[in-house]
Amino acid sequence: MTRIRLGMVGGGNDAFIGAVHRIASRIDDRYELVAGALSSTPEKARASGEALGLPRIYDDFKQMAIREARLKSGIEAVAIVTPNHVHYPAAREFLKRGIHVICDKPLTSTLADAKKLVKAAEASDALFVLTHNYTGYPMVRQAKEMLASGDIGNIRVVQVEYPQDWLTEHQDFKQAEWRTDPERSGAGGATGDIGTHAFNLACFVTGLELESLAADIQAHVPGRPVDDNAHVMLRFQGGARGMLWCSQVAPGNENALRLRVYGDKGGLEWAQEDPNYLWHTPFGEPKRLITRNGAGAGDAAARMSRVPPGHPEGYLEGFANIYSEAAEAIIAKRNGTPLPDGVTYPTIRDGLKGVQFVDACVRSSARDAAWVTFR
Amino acid sequence: MTRIRLGMVGGGNDAFIGAVHRIASRIDDRYELVAGALSSTPEKARASGEALGLPRIYDDFKQMAIREARLKSGIEAVAIVTPNHVHYPAAREFLKRGIHVICDKPLTSTLADAKKLVKAAEASDALFVLTHNYTGYPMVRQAKEMLASGDIGNIRVVQVEYPQDWLTEHQDFKQAEWRTDPERSGAGGATGDIGTHAFNLACFVTGLELESLAADIQAHVPGRPVDDNAHVMLRFQGGARGMLWCSQVAPGNENALRLRVYGDKGGLEWAQEDPNYLWHTPFGEPKRLITRNGAGAGDAAARMSRVPPGHPEGYLEGFANIYSEAAEAIIAKRNGTPLPDGVTYPTIRDGLKGVQFVDACVRSSARDAAWVTFR
Amino acid sequence: MTRIRLGMVGGGNDAFIGAVHRIASRIDDRYELVAGALSSTPEKARASGEALGLPRIYDDFKQMAIREARLKSGIEAVAIVTPNHVHYPAAREFLKRGIHVICDKPLTSTLADAKKLVKAAEASDALFVLTHNYTGYPMVRQAKEMLASGDIGNIRVVQVEYPQDWLTEHQDFKQAEWRTDPERSGAGGATGDIGTHAFNLACFVTGLELESLAADIQAHVPGRPVDDNAHVMLRFQGGARGMLWCSQVAPGNENALRLRVYGDKGGLEWAQEDPNYLWHTPFGEPKRLITRNGAGAGDAAARMSRVPPGHPEGYLEGFANIYSEAAEAIIAKRNGTPLPDGVTYPTIRDGLKGVQFVDACVRSSARDAAWVTFR
C-alpha cells in the first residue's frame, strides 16, 4: 500500500510531457513525487521544483542520482522526461545505482546510445520501463488479447499510421525546436517522435517481429533537417506485410495514430483519438463495435479500466496504465514476488527496436528505399 | 500551493462514484484525502479507509464532522458520495461547521430536503459544490462560451437526451438496487439519476431558465418502483422550446448524454461519449468540428484542458475540472481573494433546480403530462 | 416485360419532386413516361412537357384523365407531384377512370379531403400508392424485418426525429412558398411536410399503431403562418412510448430523418443521411453495424438492393424502390395474379394516418399539448 517514491528528470515549467507523466503517476495513487531535477538549467530546475512543491530539488540528474541512492527514503524510481539525447546519460546514472527507470520514448537519440543503455539496463537490478503509452489503452490490450487468442486468424496485413499536423509550417517554439534538431532528437524527425510509437503499437498488438523494411522519408518543410513525413513498407516474419505512415505535415490530423490488422478470419481497427472503441470485423459477419468495459470486452481491457463503458477514458488514463503496470512490477520486485498475471509494459528491448526502426528507415531511405533487414 | 485537506463520506470498497471522486481530486494535485467515513456500516467504513491508507477513519459522518472541525489541521472540504437520501443529513453536518461540501448529484432525494439544504448552505460560510460533472468537460465550456457570445444567435430549440441501457433488465446489484429504491434515490429513477444531469447540462450551456415542462414518465421493467424512461417537453423563458429524453432501458446506449442547441444563426452539438468534439453549424456554411484545445477552441475550453488536441481527455478529467474549479473557489475563500475569472461550478441552487425538475416530472406525469410551471 | 405507361401531374421545370419521381420511375426500367400535365399554368405545362419530349402534353389534369382513359394505349398509372392541395382533386379524376395513382405525400392538405380521397380510392378498382419514399430504403426494410421477427423483443421506446434547416430564415422561393402557405400545404408546416414522413417511418418499421399524442408545435420564424418545429410525445397501443421531433429551423441538419427503436432484447438505429447502415444493438452484446447487402442483412433488404455492399445506394434508389413495388402491384393487377411475396408500399390508409397525424398535432397544440386520441 505504500506509495512508490518517485523522482523526475526533466519536465520543467514549460514542458508538455513532464506534466503528463506527473498526472499519470497520480491517477491511481501508486506514486509520490518527492524529488526532481526538472531542467538542465539550474535556476529553472529550482523554480520548477518549487512550483510543484517538491521536497527535494536538484540542479542536475547526476547529483540527484547520487544523493537519492544514499538516502534511506530516497526515490525508488525515476521518470526521465528530457529531450531524447539526455535519456541515455540520465538513465545510466540511476540504473547503476539500482533506481528503477521510467523513461520517455524514443529510448535514445542514437543507436549507439541505445545499445549502451541496453547493456546498462541488463547489468542493473533495476527495472526499465519505456512509456510507449499507447500500449496502455484498454482497447489496445483488448486487441492484443483477441489477436493472441486467434480471433482474427493468421495475420496477413498490418496498416498503421500516425499523422499529425503541428509541423505543417516551420515552428520555433520549444517543443518543435528540439524535436527537429538531430543533435537532440536523433536522426529521425517524425520517424523518431511518432513513427516509433506506431511501430511499437503494431508490434505490441500483433506480437509480430519485423523482418525488413523499405522506407521513403522526406522533409517537406524547407530547411527542416529531419524527416517530417515517412512512408514505410513492412515485411514481418511469418509472411505478414504492412505499411506504416507517419507525418507531422498532414493538416487536420491532430494525433491520429491508427492501427488496422487483418487476418484470414477477420480484422481489428483502432484509432487513438477515439480510444474507447475497437472494431472487430469477423469475415462474413456484421462489424462489431467493442467498447471499453462494455459487452464483448475481455479481461485484458477490464484490468486497464476505471469507469463503466460510455464514460470515456483518454490519453492520461492510458498513460497512467503504464505507470500502474510499472508499479506492479516495482512492488513485485520490492516484495520478491512474481509479476502478477497480465502485467506487461514496454521494456528496454522494445526501446532498442524503436531506435533500430528509426535507424533502418534512415538507412533504407538513403539507399532509395531499398529493403533493410531489421536487426 | 498547499493542497486542500479533503474528507469523504461514502465511497466504500464497492462503490463506483466514490472512486471517481478520489481520482478526480488527485488529477490536478489540489487535494489530499486525509479522512473518511466511507460507509454507513462501521466495519466496512473501517476496512475501506484502511485499504486507502486514510490517516483518519470514522464510523459515521457526524462523528467525523464534529472531530474534524475541532482539529487544527482538520479537513477543509468534504466529498459526499453516498446514496441520495444521505446527502442532506451529511451535508448539513459539515456546512454548519464551516467545512466546504462537494456533493454528488442529485442534491437530495426529496424536494423538502433540498429546500432545507439550500437554507443550510446559505446560512453557512462554507461553499457548496455539486458535481454535475458534465459541465466540467472542456467542449461543454466551449459551447457555453459560444452561446454566450451570440455565435448561434437567439436560441430556438434545445434537444437533450441521456439514454443508457444498464437497467434494461431487472438488476439487483448494489448500484442498481439503491437507484431503483424510492426511499434512497427519490421519487425519480432515470429522471433523478440522469435526467437531472441532462437538464442541468442544457441549462448550463444555454443559460436559459425553464418556464414549464410536460412529462410522460414510465417504468418499462415490470415491478420497477421508479421511472426508467422519461419523455419531457420543455418551455424556456424567452420562447425557446425543447425536448428531454432520458432512459435506462435503451439497449446499445452506454452513457449517451447528448445536447443539441439551435438558434437563428446556427447550432451546436455535443455528445458525452465523444467529448473532445463540438460541432458548430453556422447557418449557410459548412459544419465545423471544433476539437478540445484545437483550432477554433477558445479560452473557456483551454482553461479546462491539460493536453494537446488529439490526445483525448475523458470523463475523469471532466470530473477533475469540477474539483479544480472547487479548489479555486476554496483557495480564494481561504485567501479572501476574489474568484478568478472564468471559474464556475454547479451550486446548491443548481441542485435545487435538479430536484425541482424531478418533482415537476413526477407531478406532470401524474396529471397525464399536463404542463407544470417550473417553480 | 412491357413497361407501364405512366403520366404525370405537376413536376414542371422548376419543381424538385417531379424530377425525383421521373428518375425513380426510370431506374429499374419498369415505366415509360408518355403523358403529362406538368403545371397548372398551361404555357408552363406545355414548355415543360416539350422539354421532356413527352408524347402527349396536356394543359390540365382533368383533360388528361379524360383523354388518356379513352386511348387504347393510354396511361396505366399517373404520378401526382403537385402541391398538397391539388392531390385530392387530381387523384379523384384518375381513380374514377381506373388509372392507378402514385401520389406524393402528404395525402392531402385537409382531413376532409383525405377522407373523401379514401372513399374515392376504395370505390375504385385502381391502386393508390403514396410515396413515403423512406420506406423504400433497404435498411428500413431490414429493420422492419428484424422487428417483426422479434430480434429486439417487445418494443418499449420509439425515438424518431426529422430535423432540417432550410427554413431557418424566411424564404420566398417556390419550394418554400407553397410549403408555408396553409391554403396549399395544409394546417401543418413542418408537421405536414416532414413530420408525416417521420411518423410513417416509425409506424412502418415497428408495426405499431398510435393510440394518442401530445404536441407542442411552434413557428419560430416571425410571421410564418405554419409550424416550423414540433415536439410530439407518442403513446402506442400495447404500451410503447415515443417522441417525435421535426424541425425546419435546426441549422446543420440537412435532411436528418433518424429512427431509433428499443425493445427488451435490443435496439435498432437508422439515419437517412447514411442509409446503407443499420445499427443493431442486442442487449448485452457488442453493437453490430449491418450494411445493405452485407453480412447480416436479410432478404427484405436484398430485394430492395441493386449493387453489392460498400457501393452506396441513396435517396433516388430508395424512391425507385417504391416505384418498383408499385410496378409489381400494377403488373399483378394487370395479370390477375397475386401480389408477389414481400411486396409492400404505402397505401391510402397510411396517407390518411399522416393527415390525421397533422390534424392531431394541430389540435393537441391548440389545447396546450393535451393528449389527443388518435382516431
Place this chain on the structure above:
Amino acid sequence: MTRIRLGMVGGGNDAFIGAVHRIASRIDDRYELVAGALSSTPEKARASGEALGLPRIYDDFKQMAIREARLKSGIEAVAIVTPNHVHYPAAREFLKRGIHVICDKPLTSTLADAKKLVKAAEASDALFVLTHNYTGYPMVRQAKEMLASGDIGNIRVVQVEYPQDWLTEHQDFKQAEWRTDPERSGAGGATGDIGTHAFNLACFVTGLELESLAADIQAHVPGRPVDDNAHVMLRFQGGARGMLWCSQVAPGNENALRLRVYGDKGGLEWAQEDPNYLWHTPFGEPKRLITRNGAGAGDAAARMSRVPPGHPEGYLEGFANIYSEAAEAIIAKRNGTPLPDGVTYPTIRDGLKGVQFVDACVRSSARDAAWVTFR
C-alpha cells in the same frame, strides 16, 4: 433532346457491372439501349437480350459492330462491359466503324493491348470513355476543384487506399473467377481490379503525374495466381509523395476506397462509402464537413448533383455522371459544337496509365520493390 442509341457488349444475366451500366445510362435519360451482344455464349447472349427486351440481339460483338454501323438508326455508342481481356478486341471493332465506346476498366488485360487500343482510338473519329466511375462522384469533383484553385496549397502527401474483403477466402463464383485468372484479368489481381481505380482517383483529383513507384504485391490466399494485396509507394512529379494500398483480403472493408491529400495550406479527405461528404481541413482552422449540394460546395459538384443536400446520392448516380458526361461529349460531337464548360471524363490515356500502373507494380515487385520509373 433525342436520346443516344446505345449498344452493349457483355453484361449478360449474371453479370454485375453490366446491370450497373444499364442503370447508369438510364438515370438521366440520355440513352436508349437498343442492341446488345450480351455474352460470348450465343444462347446466353440471346436469352439475356430477350430478358431485357432489346430490339436487336447479336451473337457476337463483331457481327454487331458490322451491322449496326450499316443501319440508318444504328447505335451511336457502345458500352463494353466484358471481362478485361475482351475490351481490346471489342473496342477496336466499334472504334474503326466510328461508334463511340464507353468501356469498363481496366482498359485492357495487357500493356500491349492497351497500346494498340490507344492507337485505334486515336485513329478513330469516335470518342473513347473509360468508366472510372469514382471520378463521377460530386464530392470528388469538389475536391478536384478545390485543389485546382489552391485551397490546400502545394500538395505534399497523397494517401489513397482501396481495401475490400470479398476475396478473403478462395472463391469460385463467376465474378471472382475471371478476376483471379491472369489470362482474362491481366497480370494484376487487386492492382488491376481496384488499384487502377485508386490510382486514377488520386491522379484525377490532384492533377499530379506519377514519376515512379515501388510496389510490394502479394497473394495471401494460397494458390491464387494474381495479387490480392498491394503496398505501393508513390513519387509524383514536383515532389509530392504518396502511398497506395489496395486489398481484397481485408475483412470488414466492403468497398472502402478512400483518398486523403495534404498540402501546405490544408487537406482534403473523401471516402467512397460515404460519398456525400468531403472533409476540408484548412491548417490552423477547424475541420469543415462539406456536403454534396450543401453550403460550401461549388459548381463542379453542383453540376453532378440531382437532389438537395441530405438526400444521399450514391454509386449509381456517380456512375451515371460518367454516362452524362459522355452524353455531353457525344452530343457535342454530333452537333459539331464545343464541349461544354466543365465536362470531363476518363479517357483512353487515363486507361493506358492504369494498365501501366499495373505493369509497373508487377515489375517493381518482381525486382523486390525497386523504384520503377512511370514511363
